[in-house]
Amino acid sequence: MKPQSYEAVIGSGLLSSAAQEVVAALGHASSRGQCFVVTAPPVRKHWEKELLESLKKAEIKFHVLEMRDGERHKNLSTVEDLAAQMVKLGADRGSFVIALGGGVVGDVSGMLASIYMRGIHYVQLPTTFLAQVDASVGGKTGVNLASGKNLLGTFHQPRLVLADTATLETLPEREYRSGLYEALKCGVIRNAAIFEFMEKERDRVLTRDPEVLEWLITECIRVKAEVVEADERENDLRRILNFGHTIGHALEAETSYRYFLHGEAVAWGMVAASMIAAAMQKTSPATAQRIIASVLAYAPLPKVEVRSKNIARRILSDKKTTNGVAHFVLPSEIGKVQISSDVPQKAVLQAVDELRYLSRA
Numbered sequence: 629m630k631p632q633s634y635e636a637v638i639g640s641g642l643l644s645s646a647a648q649e650v651v652a653a654l655g656h657a658s659s660r661g662q663c664f665v666v667t668a669p670p671v672r673k674h675w676e677k678e679l680l681e682s683l684k685k686a687e688i689k690f691h692v693l694e695m696r697d698g699e700r701h702k703n704l705s706t707v708e709d710l711a712a713q714m715v716k717l718g719a720d721r722g723s724f725v726i727a728l729g730g731g732v733v734g735d736v737s738g739m740l741a742s743i744y745m746r747g748i749h750y751v752q753l754p755t756t757f758l759a760q761v762d763a764s765v766g767g768k769t770g771v772n773l774a775s776g777k778n779l780l781g782t783f784h785q786p787r788l789v790l791a792d793t794a795t796l797e798t799l800p801e802r803e804y805r806s807g808l809y810e811a812l813k814c815g816v817i818r819n820a821a822i823f824e825f826m827e828k829e830r831d832r833v834l835t836r837d838p839e840v841l842e843w844l845i846t847e848c849i850r851v852k853a854e855v856v857e858a859d860e861r862e863n864d865l866r867r868i869l870n871f872g873h874t875i876g877h878a879l880e881a882e883t884s885y886r887y888f889l890h891g892e893a894v895a896w897g898m899v900a901a902s903m904i905a906a907a908m909q910k911t912s913p914a915t916a917q918r919i920i921a922s923v924l925a926y927a928p929l930p931k932v933e934v935r936s937k938n939i940a941r942r943i944l945s946d947k948k949t950t951n952g953v954a955h956f957v958l959p960s961e962i963g964k965v966q967i968s969s970d971v972p973q974k975a976v977l978q979a980v981d982e983l984r985y986l987s988r989a
């Protein structure tokens with residue numbers, strides 16, 4: 629089944645006219661149904677006002693539902709709690725959800741919308757760089773179980789993604805940098821222009837120049853949307869989005885998700901994958917070095933202090949590993965990657981050793 633198409637609108641100051649976009653995307657549904665804005669305290673504090681004013685002006689009936697902040701609360705009980713509040717407030721099949729926040733709020737809201745009365749519409753208003761370039765696009769929703777991340781989830785496409793780059797002004801520096809690595813990833817896997825831009829214009833990127841943000845986010849969304857569209861249900865092409873994630877996920881899991889931010893772990897994962905690609909002669913040493921240098925240019929990164937053996941073991945238990953075969957996304961050249969299922973364990977061990985070594989520098 630072809631996914632329903634929807635628009636991604638990107639620009640600075642869009643929140644204050646968000647309601648108009650919502651009306652355009654939802655049509656009648658927006659005037660008849662109640663709107664449930666799901667958000668978390670740090671976002672609410674800075675950005676709720678603009679959105680709510682816009683909804684009021686458009687005469688959309690709304691309620692704000694606050695969830696607790698952070699990955700720890702991305703779970704079924706949060707979804708259940710939000711759903712219970714919706715029932716109390718009279719939400720029906722004509723109601724819709726607006727997610728105002730980072731990837732956590734987005735994933736929880738998407739999951740909520742996908743199962744509330746068997747599915748209602750939702751809109752993503754992502755407020756972190758990571759959510760703007762990645763989490764809000766593609767229609768994956770999900771929550772964590774105590775035994776692992778994103779183990780429960782659904783596919784449910786939002787009706788609209790509206791990325792207001794102005795919201796990034798209040799994003800903590802470390803969160804911002806962490807998201808940038810996903811953009812760098814988009815460059816390596818499919819769009820050399822993104823990579824080259826981030827390589828040359830580091831300072832403008834780091835100062836969050838609005839023009840730069842708009843361009844970068846638009847290009848990254850294009851990469852993700854193209855890949856996802858070509859492969860809606862996680863078959864082969866979608867795998868390329870996992871560049872840096874095989875080792876990245878293992879690093880996150882090995883440190884109990886409390887040490888690296890997701891993008892930081894992916895950054896080390898991209899460094900490791902580049903080393904592996906060079907060692908296996910799937911790319912030139914110069915290309916590998918170029919990717920590694922670009923990653924490190926956006927440092928600082930938390931040091932890697934884990935045992936290589938543990939990382940290799942974790943890779944085999946990752947949910948993306950099927951029948952004991954781990955798939956690595958390895959760079960071929962900038963903008964082009966290949967999937968490899970024959971990476972020897974030794975190459976993984978060596979790469980993680982190297983990460984530890986680089987961390988000491």
Ligand SMILES: NC(=O)c1ccc[n+]([C@@H]2O[C@H](COP(=O)([O-])OP(=O)(O)OC[C@H]3O[C@@H](n4cnc5c(N)ncnc54)[C@H](O)[C@@H]3O)[C@@H](O)[C@H]2O)c1
Nearest residue numbers: 668670730731732733755756758759762763768795798799
């Ligand atoms: N569905 C997908 O396809 C997909 C893809 C990638 C990641 N994800 C998920 O996204 C989640 C990570 O998302 P994230 O990195 O956005 O983290 P997050 O949602 O936890 O946000 C990070 C922190 O920044 C705060 N924040 C958000 N916007 C802010 C703003 N504008 N100003 C100030 N503070 C702000 C948040 O409240 C939070 O404290 C993970 O759970 C991951 O699994 C999902």
Ligand SMILES: [Zn+2]
Nearest residue numbers: 810873890894
């Ligand atoms: Zn990621």
